[in-house]
Amino acid sequence: MTSSSKKSVLIIGGGAVGAIAALNLEVGGLASVTLVLRSNFNAVNEHGFDIKSCDHGRVNSWKPSVVRNSIPDIAKESLPSYDYIVLCTKNIPDVPPTVVDLVTPALPETNTHTTLILLQNGLHIYRPFLETHPQTPVLSGISMIGSEEIFPGQIIQDEGDKLIIGAFPNPNIDPPTSAALEFVNIYKNGGKTDCKLSEDVLHDRWRKLVYNACLNPICAILGLDTGRLRLSADGEVVEHLVRPAMWEIVEAARANGVVLDEDVVQKMIDADPLQSYLNPSMLADVKKGNLIEHENLLGEPLREGKKAGVMMPKIEMLYYMAKGIQWRTMEVRGMVEIPPKNV
Amino acid sequence: MTSSSKKSVLIIGGGAVGAIAALNLEVGGLASVTLVLRSNFNAVNEHGFDIKSCDHGRVNSWKPSVVRNSIPDIAKESLPSYDYIVLCTKNIPDVPPTVVDLVTPALPETNTHTTLILLQNGLHIYRPFLETHPQTPVLSGISMIGSEEIFPGQIIQDEGDKLIIGAFPNPNIDPPTSAALEFVNIYKNGGKTDCKLSEDVLHDRWRKLVYNACLNPICAILGLDTGRLRLSADGEVVEHLVRPAMWEIVEAARANGVVLDEDVVQKMIDADPLQSYLNPSMLADVKKGNLIEHENLLGEPLREGKKAGVMMPKIEMLYYMAKGIQWRTMEVRGMVEIPPKNV
Incomplete structure (x- = not known):
């Protein structure tokens, strides 16, 4: 050629x-x-x-x-x-x-x-x-x-x-x-x-959100890579935060006509080899002082899930926490102004 | 004398x-x-x-x-x-x-x-x-x-x-x-x-938890002082995280026989002068690499609230996030061991 x-x-x-x-x-x-x-x-x-x-x-x-x-x-x-x-x-x-x-x-x-x-x-x-x-x-x-x-x-x-x-x-x-x-x-x-x-593009995108709307922001918020997140507090953080958040995404997908495999939650929890201690994208961004993609990774599935009548309390909380972290980065970078400190 | x-x-x-x-x-x-x-x-x-x-x-x-x-x-x-x-x-x-x-x-x-x-x-x-x-x-x-x-x-x-x-x-x-x-x-x-x-000691302690189980850990988790937390994301973090978490504490207190004043939530949100940009204790501890007091500030009111039949989804999520942060500090300090990184 x-x-x-x-x-x-x-x-x-x-x-x-x-x-x-x-x-x-x-x-x-x-x-x-x-x-x-x-x-x-x-x-x-x-x-x-x-x-x-x-x-x-x-x-x-x-x-x-x-x-x-x-x-x-x-x-x-x-x-x-x-x-x-x-x-x-x-x-x-x-x-x-x-x-x-x-x-x-x-x-x-x-x-x-x-x-x-x-x-x-x-x-x-x-x-x-x-x-x-x-x-x-x-x-x-x-x-x-x-x-x-x-x-x-x-x-x-x-x-x-x-x-x-x-x-x-x-x-x-x-x-x-x-x-x-x-x-x-x-x-x-x-x-x-x-x-x-x-x-099925929509299926693939919802499937990846099981990782990207859950593990990814939780790692970013807690400052833990995926290996450490799984080890933390004897697995309690995974069981009480990551897994229930992932099920909310599975339910939101289903309400939007996308049926994910039953084992997707466990597969996404185990997606990264534990001992690789990988930084998912949001954690890498937060560590570098970069902005995060929370609107497309959390905001959009949250809005679609709620529109379809799914309760998503964990995802909603992650979304507003991500908003707080985005604002923090913007403030550090001088993209928002705040009133001066009273001394 | x-x-x-x-x-x-x-x-x-x-x-x-x-x-x-x-x-x-x-x-x-x-x-x-x-x-x-x-x-x-x-x-x-x-x-x-x-x-x-x-x-x-x-x-x-x-x-x-x-x-x-x-x-x-x-x-x-x-x-x-x-x-x-x-x-x-x-x-x-x-x-x-x-x-x-x-x-x-x-x-x-x-x-x-x-x-x-x-x-x-x-x-x-x-x-x-x-x-x-x-x-x-x-x-x-x-x-x-x-x-x-x-x-x-x-x-x-x-x-x-x-x-x-x-x-x-x-x-x-x-x-x-x-x-x-x-x-x-x-x-x-x-x-x-x-x-x-x-x-009334019990009343005073539940009252202070309205600040200490909500603002305090949310500041620590998001890395924002109380002034910046109130300013962040045009107040959305306060409205969607802080305020509903505080109401969960008010409800848990009520279920345990302690009736707090109606205005306690707003009073605690406004407790620190905005332009003082104060670090609550947990944020100060996290910044210094110190351990945090999440068991007495979050775990105990959560257990008492749930025992009395109160749903506390926001406080529960904050509790497990605080557990993750406590584990992170312990790992940094060498108080827990993790398997070696595979290269």
Whole structure:
């Protein structure tokens, strides 16, 4: 296959997830990747990525075809449309810019060509695009990777990259199933990763929430990794907080027409090897002083569950605690002002 | 009054609360204080306390009559019985030594003379003494002081010392009302502080729990002082977490025969001046890497409320979160061992 016949892929966000996606797509040989970086741009632009990966081995001083420190404005820059745009940033609707604002300059006006892939967590993250880009095919990407950027441009991936791709619902267009299938083939062409087509995007997203709306925020709030959380207080924290919160998600999913397997709760509790002592994303974010994705991981399933008549007292409490923690981060970063201290 | 006619008072714990109590008792002139210090013994023994107090002004290089770095063993040391022993340590029954273990060497065998004053927070903290020291008069001391030890021996007291003294129930002896009254008079004799007799110890203790089982752990868990907690997320954290948790305590109290004033919830939310940005005790403890008093502040009201048939979902969740945080502190301090990390 010649370079010109490769698919053009723009990846926005080159952290622990985006960098491995970029590497994997280029290793496969069917895609030419432009990667948009922010905080690690200088490090990567000068020295490339250093990656230690259970899928790809050691990869030093590696760069994708193009690295940039801004999102392309394809009209202003007279660039051709990308075939795919993969969003690998955090998705934090409570703090601007929104993902729609972020991606809009890289899409053609009245786009039908470029397929958008939201490689992000949470429920209903496609909905804002239905309003602003009703004709744009939007795919769901659920990543099960274990990967961390320990220094700018230095990435350790210690759990295999498993990606599930599927079409988000859109009443305005035919479901972009062929685009989904094509992207799966491009992604798995290198033979190093597990990428497959989703049979049911909504099911997959609710399923991942069993981990992401429960273990993830509880670890972040208590400052405990998943191994320590399971060990803490002789397992009482798991039994009295994690497990009942997970059942609330299972019930909310069921009330929304999604039946999860009976063993999903235990599987998610045991998902991370205990002695790996892994930091789930929210805990990693809190430790780094970053904002957290609680609106899509907690707020949205809470609202959908309550709308369907499910009592979710544990998830609700986690949601408001996460709001408090988000506010704390914003205050530390100077994003909110408070009255001066009276001395 | 001559020195010999003074009452002998042993204060165990010379932190922010115990040091001010010691100062106030000696200023009053009716007591001779022996103060047991631990972490700040060397600093205080060499240089005395430096205290900046809204009640007492600036007091430099001050020491009570006796400072010690161990609890007196009155039998071994052939010391006379103290008239009063005031316990100002943290009360953490989940981690040895218990307060009973702590105080026993300083009490005469089969004591009836020495009156014990538990100047500590939480519910039913007298109960262990009913078993081990059934004849010992035990008083409740509820302190409303705002005081912090910023460095060893350096104390800033910025909220007035208000102390409420009363007799804990004891089926084996007449209620030690005269001892309570005497101690109130000794304590307030300096004219600098507000010390009064409790009309209803159980009522006072449940009332303080409205603050201590709700605001206090929520601040500790979220890492927010009371001012920031009230400001956070436009007040949503207060409305969705603090206020409903407080109502659970009010209901648990009512089910246990204690009727609190209707306005207690709002009063406790507003208890600390917003712009003081005060750290409640649990938050201060977490920040210092100290253990927290969640068993007496959360566990005991939760058990009593549930026993009386009150649903306490918010308090229950706070309790298990506090357990997780206690375990985290213990793990950091090497008090629990965990399996090694697999690399």
